[in-house]
Amino acid sequence: xxxxxxxxxxxxxxxxxxxxxxxxxxxxxxxxxxxxxxxxxxxxxxxxxxxxxxxxxxxxxxxxxxxxxxxxxxxxxxxxxxxxxxxxxxxxxxxxxxxxxxxxxxxxxxxxxxxxxxxxxxxxxxxxxxxxxxxxxxxxxxxxxxxxxxxxxxxxxxxxxxxxxxxxxxxxxxxxxxxxxxxxxxxxxxxxxxxxxxxxxxxxxxxxxxxxxxxxxxxxxxxxxxxxxxxxxxxxxxxxxxxxxxxxxxxxxxxxxxxxxxxxxxxxxxxxxxxxxxxxxxxxxxxxxxxxxxxxxxxxxxxxxxxxxxxxxxxxxxxxxxxxxxxxxxxxxxxxxxxxxxxxxxxxxxxxxxxxxxxxxxxxxxxxxxxxxxxxxxxxxxxxxxxxxxxxxxxxxxxxxxxxxxxxxxxxxxxxxxxxxxxxxxxxxxxxxxxxxxxxxxxxxxxxxxxxxxxxxxxxxxxxxxxxxxxxxxxxxxxxxxxxxxxx
Amino acid sequence: xxxxxxxxxxxxxxxxxxxxxxxxxxxxxxxxxxxxxxxxxxxxxxxxxxxxxxxxxxxxxxxxxxxxxxxxxxxxxxxxxxxxxxxxxxxxxxxxxxxxxxxxxxxxxxxxxxxxxxxxxxxxxxxxxxxxxxxxxxxxxxxxxxxxxxxxxxxxxxxxxxxxxxxxxxxxxxxxxxxxxxxxxxxxxxxxxxxxxxxxxxxxxxxxxxxxxxxxxxxxxxxxxxxxxxxxxxxxxxxxxxxxxxxxxxxxxxxxxxxxxxxxxxxxxxxxxxxxxxxxxxxxxxxxxxxxxxxxxxxxxxxxxxxxxxxxxxxxxxxxxxxxxxxxxxxxxxxxxxxxxxxxxxxxxxxxxxxxxxxxxxxxxxxxxxxxxxxxxxxxxxxxxxxxxxxxxxxxxxxxxxxxxxxxxxxxxxxxxxxxxxxxxxxxxxxxxxxxxxxxxxxxxxxxxxxxxxxxxxx
Numbered sequence: 001x002x003x004x005x006x007x008x009x010x011x012x013x014x015x016x017x018x019x020x021x022x023x024x025x026x027x028x029x030x031x032x033x034x035x036x037x038x039x040x041x042x043x044x045x046x047x048x049x050x051x052x053x054x055x056x057x058x059x060x061x062x063x064x065x066x067x068x069x070x071x072x073x074x075x076x077x078x079x080x081x082x083x084x085x086x087x088x089x090x091x092x093x094x095x096x097x098x099x100x101x102x103x104x105x106x107x108x109x110x111x112x113x114x115x116x117x118x119x120x121x122x123x124x125x126x127x128x129x130x131x132x133x134x135x136x137x138x139x140x141x142x143x144x145x146x147x148x149x150x151x152x153x154x155x156x157x158x159x160x161x162x163x164x165x166x167x168x169x170x171x172x173x174x175x176x177x178x179x180x181x182x183x184x185x186x187x188x189x190x191x192x193x194x195x196x197x198x199x200x201x202x203x204x205x206x207x208x209x210x211x212x213x214x215x216x217x218x219x220x221x222x223x224x225x226x227x228x229x230x231x232x233x234x235x236x237x238x239x240x241x242x243x244x245x246x247x248x249x250x251x252x253x254x255x256x257x258x259x260x261x262x263x264x265x266x267x268x269x270x271x272x273x274x275x276x277x278x279x280x281x282x283x284x285x286x287x288x289x290x291x292x293x294x295x296x297x298x299x300x301x302x303x304x305x306x307x308x309x310x311x312x313x314x315x316x317x318x319x320x321x322x323x324x325x326x327x328x329x330x331x332x333x334x335x336x337x338x339x340x341x342x343x344x345x346x347x348x349x350x351x352x353x354x355x356x357x358x359x360x361x362x363x364x365x366x367x368x369x370x371x372x373x374x375x376x377x378x379x380x381x382x383x384x385x386x387x388x389x390x391x392x393x394x395x396x397x398x399x400x401x402x403x404x405x406x407x408x409x410x411x412x413x414x415x416x417x418x419x420x421x422x423x424x425x426x427x428x429x430x431x432x433x434x435x436x437x438x439x440x441x442x443x444x445x446x447x448x449x450x451x452x453x454x455x456x457x458x459x460x461x462x463x464x465x466x467x468x469x470x471x472x473x474x475x476x477x478x479x480x481x482x483x484x485x486x487x488x
Numbered sequence: 489x490x491x492x493x494x495x496x497x498x499x500x501x502x503x504x505x506x507x508x509x510x511x512x513x514x515x516x517x518x519x520x521x522x523x524x525x526x527x528x529x530x531x532x533x534x535x536x537x538x539x540x541x542x543x544x545x546x547x548x549x550x551x552x553x554x555x556x557x558x559x560x561x562x563x564x565x566x567x568x569x570x571x572x573x574x575x576x577x578x579x580x581x582x583x584x585x586x587x588x589x590x591x592x593x594x595x596x597x598x599x600x601x602x603x604x605x606x607x608x609x610x611x612x613x614x615x616x617x618x619x620x621x622x623x624x625x626x627x628x629x630x631x632x633x634x635x636x637x638x639x640x641x642x643x644x645x646x647x648x649x650x651x652x653x654x655x656x657x658x659x660x661x662x663x664x665x666x667x668x669x670x671x672x673x674x675x676x677x678x679x680x681x682x683x684x685x686x687x688x689x690x691x692x693x694x695x696x697x698x699x700x701x702x703x704x705x706x707x708x709x710x711x712x713x714x715x716x717x718x719x720x721x722x723x724x725x726x727x728x729x730x731x732x733x734x735x736x737x738x739x740x741x742x743x744x745x746x747x748x749x750x751x752x753x754x755x756x757x758x759x760x761x762x763x764x765x766x767x768x769x770x771x772x773x774x775x776x777x778x779x780x781x782x783x784x785x786x787x788x789x790x791x792x793x794x795x796x797x798x799x800x801x802x803x804x805x806x807x808x809x810x811x812x813x814x815x816x817x818x819x820x821x822x823x824x825x826x827x828x829x830x831x832x833x834x835x836x837x838x839x840x841x842x843x844x845x846x847x848x849x850x851x852x853x854x855x856x857x858x859x860x861x862x863x864x865x866x867x868x869x870x871x872x873x874x875x876x877x878x879x880x881x882x883x884x885x886x887x888x889x890x891x892x893x894x895x896x897x898x899x900x901x902x903x904x905x906x907x908x909x910x911x912x913x914x915x916x917x918x919x920x921x922x923x924x925x926x927x928x929x930x931x932x933x934x935x936x937x938x939x940x941x942x943x944x945x946x947x
Contacts, residue, residue, distance in 0.1 A: 064858075064936030067865075128861070132852035139851065142894075146902060154902060158894060165849075165890055169883035176865045 002057050002073040005041050005083070006119045006133075009034055009090070013112035016105050024104050028094065031108035035091040038115070042087040046080065046474075053077060053477030055125070055188065063129075069185050072126040077478030078255055079122040081325060081471060082248055085332040086118040088456065089244045093237035096340055096453045100148075107148060110140040111237065118245050122252060127175045127185040134168055134213075137246060141238065149233035156233035163226040164216055171213025171253075174206045178261070191260040191485060200264045207265035210258050211273075217250030220273075220310055221280040224303050231299035236343030239295070243302050243339060244332040251309045251328055255321065259313070260485040266316070267486075271406060274314035274397065278409040278416075280307030285419035289426070294345070294352040297427060298338045301378065304416055305331045305386075311413055312393035316486050320396020321479040322472055327389030329471055330377075330464065334386055337374035337457045341367065344450055345431075348443040354427065359436035364445040368432045370454050375428055377461045379421040384465035388472075390417055494545045494553055497532035497561060501568075501595040504528035508588035521584045522576035525591050526569050533565030541943065550666075551602040552732070555943030556800045560601035560728045563804050564721050566927070567811055568594040570920040571717050574815050577916035579713070586626060589619035590717050597725035604736070604947055606655045606665040609729060613651075616725060617644055617693065620718045624710040636702075636709025643702045644692065651689020657682035658737060667736035667947040683738050684747060690730040694723060696785060697755040700778040704762070707774035712822045715770050716814030719777050720807040727803030731788050731796040735945045739791060746874070748789035753878050755782025760885040763892045767824050769817045772892060773810060776848070779889060780806045786878055787863045790870050797942040798862035804938070805859035805931065809844035812924030813896075816841055819917065827896055829905025837918070838900045840925045845893040847928045850886050855928050858935035860886065 012034035016027040049056060055074040063071045075083065093111060100107055117140070120133030138161055146157035179185055182197050198206065216223045227247075231239050259266050284304030291297040305327060312324030344367055345360070346352050360368040380386035394417075397410045446454075464471045492499075504525040507514060511521035541558055545551040568590060575583055575590075596615030603609035621644065625637025659665055661675045661682060672679035692699035707715045738744040759779025766772040784806070787799035816837060820826045831838035847854035864882065867875045931938050 064939075066936055066940050069936070128852075132857075135851050135857075139846065143901070146898070154898060158891070158898075161894065162887055162891055166884070166887045169887060170880075172861070173864065173868070173879060173883055176861070176868055180865065180869050180871075 001041070001045065002059055002075060002123050005038060005045070005087075006073065006116060006123060008038050008041070009112040009115040009119070013109040013116070016109035016112060019105055021105070024101070027105045027108040028098055028100070031094045031112055032091070032098075034112060035087070035094050035115070038119075039087040039091050042084055045075065046084065049075070049080060049474065051077070051473055051477050053481040058125075060125075063126075067185070068179075068183060069128045070126045071129060072186065072188075073123040073129075074125045074188070075123060077475045078252065078325065078482070080474050081329045082122040082245070082252055083119060085248070085329060086115065086122065086245045089241055089332065089336055090115045090118070092336070092340070092453045092456065093240050095449060096240070096343065097235075097237045098449060102148060107144070110143050111241075114140040114144070114241060118241070118249075121249050125187045127179070127187060130187065131168070131172060131175060134171075134249065135165075137249075138164060141242065141246070144238040145230060145234045148235040148238070151233070152229070153233045156229040159226050160230040167216030167223070168213045170209045174209030174213070177202070177209070178206055187257065187261070194261045195263050195485070198262070203262045203265035204268060207258055207262045207269050210253070210262070211269070214250040214253040214258065215276075217253070218247055218306050218310060219250070219303065220276050221283050221303065221307070224280070224284075227303065228296055228299045231302075232293065232295050236339060236346075239339040239343070240336045243299075244336040247302065247306055248328045248332060251306065251313060251324060254310075254313050255324065255482060259316070260482055263486045270314045270316060273310060274401070274406055275409050277307045277310035277314055278413045280304065280310065281413045281416035282419065285416050285423060289419070289423045292354055294342050294354055294357070294427070294431070295339070297354070297423065298335065298342060301338075301420065301423070302331070302335055304420060305335070305378070307413070307416065308390050308393045311397050311410070312389075315393070315396035315400040316483070317396040317399050318476070318479055318483050319392045319399060321482060322476055323389050323392025323394070323396050325389075325475045325479065326385070326464075326468075326471060327393055330385035330389045330461070333457050333461050333464075334374055334378040337370070337454060337461075338378060340450075340453055340457075341371045341374055344446065345371075354430050357431045357437055358434040360432045363436040363441070363443060366446040366451070370446070370458070372428055372432060373458060373461075375424040377465075379424045380417060382465070383462070385461045385471075387465060388468050490544050492546050494539065494543050495551070497535045497539075497565065498595055498598050500528045500532040500535070501565075501591050501598065505588050505591035505595065508584045508591060511584040511587075518579075518582060518584045519576055522572050522579065522587045525587050526572035526576060529565050529568040529572060529591065529594065533562050533569060536561045536565060545602075550605040550608045551599070552604045552946040553602065554946035555941050556728050556732070556797065556945055557602045559800065559804060559938070559942055560724050561598045563724050563807060564594050564597045564601070566923070567721050567724070567807055568717075570811060570923045571713075571721075571815070574716075574818075574917045574920040575713065577914050578819065586623060586714070589623050590721075593617075593619040593623070593717070594721055597721050600722075600725040601728035603729060604667040604732065606659065609733070610652060610655065613648065613689075613693065613729070616722045617648075620722060623714045623718055624706050626714055627711060630709070632709040633711070634709070636706035639702045640706040643699070647689045647692035647699060651686050654682050654685025654687075654689065658686060667732065670737045671739060672737050673740035680741060680743060683741065683744050686733065686737070687730075687744070687747070690726065690733065691751055693726045694730065694781045694785075695774075695778050696751050696781045697758040697778055700755065700758065703778060704766075704771045704774040707770040708768055708822075710770070712770055712814050712818035715773070716811050716818060719773065719814065720811045723777070723781070724803045724807045727784055728800050731799050732945050732947070734788060734791060735796055736947045741791075745789050745791045748785050748791075749874060749878055752782045752785035752789055753881055755779060755785065756882055756885045757782075760888045760892075764888065766892070768822055769813070769824060769827070769896065770822045772824070772896075773814060773817075776889060776892070777806075777810065779885065780810075780848075783860065783863055783882060786867050786875075786882060789875070789878075790866050792866065792870070793944045794862075794869065795866040796945055797939065798859075798866040800942055801939050802859040802863055805847070805855040808924045808927040808931075809847045809856065812844045812921050812928075813841060813848075815917065815920060815924075824895065824899055825903070827899040828903030830900040832905050837921065840921050841900060842897055843925050843928060845896060847932070849890045849893050853932045855932040855935065858932055858939075862939060
């Protein structure tokens, strides 16, 4: 089942690549149908999922026996929300790109290939398999940015590729070193046995190696500089998947790998991670303030939001980890919405300059309303999904560090919530309110397709925000298991 | 299997080489010779694959038929086949000499990978490299081609002589030329000197730094199709010959490992950084070849069985994509600008090159990734600080290599195509390229099988 979920999009990619050039509409149908089927399969898995914190749907057989490499897929409460996000956002990305005319076959093939990598990362329970999928996402994303991006797309694509490759090769060294110590690439086995087998000194170095791989992906300050470039140049669908799913691979990696396998090193490192997270939150928000480009603003807000996820991970308490997953999930929804909205505005007005846009509410009330909704969700208003995660992350961090000097970092992070509200509101004031500007005069409002893309995200945002257990019911059991491994 | 039956594949190559030599008098002429050569080397490869491992060859057990030799022979045979197929279809002018030279060189390469006796190795090395000098200078009218070939010839000869000088020390110290009795670990500093002199020759054949100066000039001067052969087939054999020699004469000499490690790091640095600024794909691949030699030396520097087999595996993983890329360069032109817009008129070729380049970068699940994985595992297993540093340099340098390989990708997909589109693909040449791509994917997914078949080296 999981194999089908991972590799079905590969079939889609191949089909997209081989359709005759004379049929430019076929690729989008292929991609759309495959992505819908994939989402349906994920939905079926969710209905069959038992909330006991264990691994389910295990598929395992030997791949390279002499090196102990297995083909091993499985699913638990940490992977499930991410897998769902990946399947959902891919489908929405396909729908949002429906009218694309520039090399559609190539484009949709790359989207499908990207989904193979994304699904795979969240399901792989073998380090080598994990790394295979981890690297696989670089290739389609490189092409998506470099082929359909903005003016500086070549530079941005190259920077994205090299920067994240550099991070992940260090992770590879960590994987090998861990293997040499334990003779296993099996993540599940390592979670149970590695803490006892690997001495604390080595754990510290291994944690650093994995940290580089994951932190670049998150991206954590100060390793975030590839992100604004990549986002600004990427086409809308790629931005959505980049922020909505790819960044989560980093935080997911911390929870899947670094915490349970290297718990002693984690205890040594968490303070530093917490401080970096607090810096990311405040720094990302502050820089977002200064942006004149709508998309860059959203990109920097991602740096800030992902900081909350890292703060929750650094806290390591059940609340903190729950919060981290919730931030991940909710950020996937809200940032997906925001990037889609920016894309819709840009497609119409051909500019993302905040100063040139104003009065959206007068000209396109639906888009303006959705944009306001997405911004409110993003700033973490109660009853919307963003609130759950940020609240739990901060709560978890406070539980972990109250009374220590670290509490000042937590306090600073909570200021980030305030900043987040401030720059979003300021952005809304400039873009949505006021007299319609020249740039948006006589432009059409949201089409049915736009609404189809945004509606599921809106519904989920409200549903999760109102009823937390809808998400945390799946996540919490897995987090308890994880918390036991770390011992906080 | 024993005796002459074991070297039938070599005899097939010899027959092909001789046929091509006399092609003028035989039916089929130039192209016929290439076709027959391709068929014979394909048959040789299949035969080696069927032969299995072990057995005593002719001439009093001078040749080893172990897993590494087998893998190298198969690789040599199939690379030669792919190259000959391409030549049969696309070669211009008098190609029979080229076919003949290549098949002699392939024969030498096969013997090189098997040799377990010093004089046998000497003859095999010369048989593999002398035709290569000629191939590199094949365009007699071109002054740059001749200059490159002359550089290659002089430096290669010089280092051969140094190597033979080293061999004479080895013989003097151990009293035998057979690998089984060559262990010099008790011979002190004179033994070390002997090993180093011998190794210098091998390093140069593999174009490892600091003996790499000839490579970019020679490659740039030569035709890309000649480079395709010379930069891959002898290198596979050279890697096996080097690790077999090291395994025989220096098993316990840690300082030899250190020297190899230093050469490895220098090669990775000079090769990768040198490649960054090249505008000619031949020069770029020459520098990147230096870098890849550096990687495989990282495995050899461990002086341990796992390291040796990872080095051999890496050489195999390097050869197929490198051959494919050079064959494409031979078709479209060697300048980076010649690749501009290739994806527009020949998308299949462009994608094939993408797969090959990503394998060279080491993106999983292609074979290059598993090559690097094995190397780094072997190098880290030693656990010394120096090798950990070397591995970190290696991973950083592989990111640098992504930088210049992506320049080719970028040219193909995002460059403005030239007014005159590059020559259309021919079916057979595409077949050769397809073989390379399939090898890269299959050997990646089946890395376990390939690596397992290498076994330990027979001395």
